[in-house]
Amino acid sequence: MISWIAEREEKRLSRLALAELTDDQLADIGLTPAQARREAAQPFWK
Template identity: 90%
Template sequence: MKTDTIRAPVGATSRARRLLSRVISWIAEREEKRLSRLALAELTDEELADIGVTPAQARREAAQPFWR
């Protein structure tokens, strides 16, 4: 007994994999930014001064949405 199978066009699978890879990379980059901003928000004024950032600059950066 023969069954018919539906196959994706040639190249469609590799395009889908590349797209999925780019989406996963974008999500990972956004998560890294989010975590960095959370850490920045927790630094003391002295720690911020050590890295050359003012408290106002740190607050502005920490307030950015994750997609920026």
């Protein structure tokens, strides 16, 4: 159970960081702004 919680928290933090990236930074990692918004909008349990 603790590992599940830790994994969800890691995803949540990653998605928050993704939402903060600029368009140029997103392009560097191969994502469009729309893709980043979709991913950042996912609930933490997915």
